[in-house]
Amino acid sequence: MVYLTGDTHGELDRFKHGRLRWLGKRDIVVVLGDFGFVWDGSKEEQKKLDWLRKRPYTLLFLDGAHENYDLLAQYPVEERFGGRVQALGGNVYHVCRGSVLELEGKKYLCFGGTESPDKEEREAGYNWWPQEMPSDEEYAACEANLEANGWQVDYVLTHDAPSRFLDFTSLAVGESNRLHLFLDKILLKLTYEKWFFGCYHKDVALSTKSRCVFCDVIPMGERHAKR
Structure with a gap:
């Protein structure tokens, strides 16, 4: 079965x-998104990654603001699950932005990225990378x-969210950026069952078709799809 969860920030x-x-x-x-296990390249981080690589299940992650994009770029890109991923060893893969994966017969549009709200206080190449934005x-x-794919998928998985989801909710933060507006654009054209995103450190269903995910672990089985 496919399971979704939100930001892990390098914690096991x-x-x-x-x-x-x-x-x-x-x-x-x-x-x-905000996987966080490709951040400083330390021995401690490598131990955590090695532990994840030994899990029996397949682990996929979108990127967010808490990834070291210079380190991430060193991993090879390959075609797998119907889309483009980077193989980190074992069964751990980073999903490249815009890939449409096929998992257990369902199509998942995957698109990472976000804009750090505090980027002016961070140091480029140390704890902030411009590649966080697509x-x-x-x-x-x-x-x-x-x-x-005829603008039709079963599920949409993103790190950030369309501004249309964020407006008039407790998740709204400042002005919309280019990523929000791009997600707004595809939202209007896309046919999908449900949209899941991380980023905002809350577990809340915004509607019957959109859900913010943080610590929840959500099974994507038939019973879930029919709710």
Whole structure:
């Protein structure tokens, strides 16, 4: 089964306790950005990554603000699960922005990235990377992949969210940026069942078709899809 969860920020607690602890080799876990295990390249971080690589399940993650994009760029890109991913070893993969993955017969549009609200207080190449925001090429690749799928998927997985989800909610933070507006654009054209995103450190259903995820672990089985 496919399971979704939110930001992990380089901490193993969610993987060591609760539902994820019991998953097997047929299961898939997707972290909705701010994975945080590719951050400083330290020995301690490598130990954590090695532990994750030894899990029996497949672990996929979107990128957010808490990734070291210079370190992440060193991992090879390959075609897998119907889209483009970077292999980090074992069963751990970073999902490239705009990929449409096919997992257990369902199509998932995946698009990471966000804008750090405190980037002016951070140091480029140390704890902030401009690559946290998508490039023109990544926006174009996403639209091309959606065009190839007839602008129809089962689920949308993103780190940030369309501004239309954030307006008039407790999640709204300042002005919309280019990523919010791009997600607004595809929202209007896309046919999908449900949209899940991380980023805002809350577990809340905004509507029957949109949900913010943080610590929850959500099974994407048939019963969930029909709710």
